[in-house]
Amino acid sequence: MFAFFMPGPIELIIMMLVPAAALAVVVLVVALTRSRKASDDNPNLTPCPDCGRFVSLHATTCPQCGRPLQTQP
Ligand SMILES: [Zn+2]
Structure with missing residues (x-):
């Protein structure tokens, strides 16, 4: 019965991918804003x-x- 409460491999992958995806989005936004400032501002x-x-x-x-x-x- 205790195995019912243990996170499976899918849950573990999601727990690792969500922070990585959020970090990737932040890095992309920062890179885009910096490249625009170089020419437009x-x-x-x-x-x-x-x-x-x-x-x-x-x-x-x-x-x-x-x-x-x-x-x-
Ligand atoms: Zn020149």
């Missing part, structure tokens, strides 16, 4: 046409590849 930055590095709109040349940048009016 910096209105003073523009990607370099050559190397893709985010450069200030006031910069005349790209600090990474040295490409001359056209300043927007």
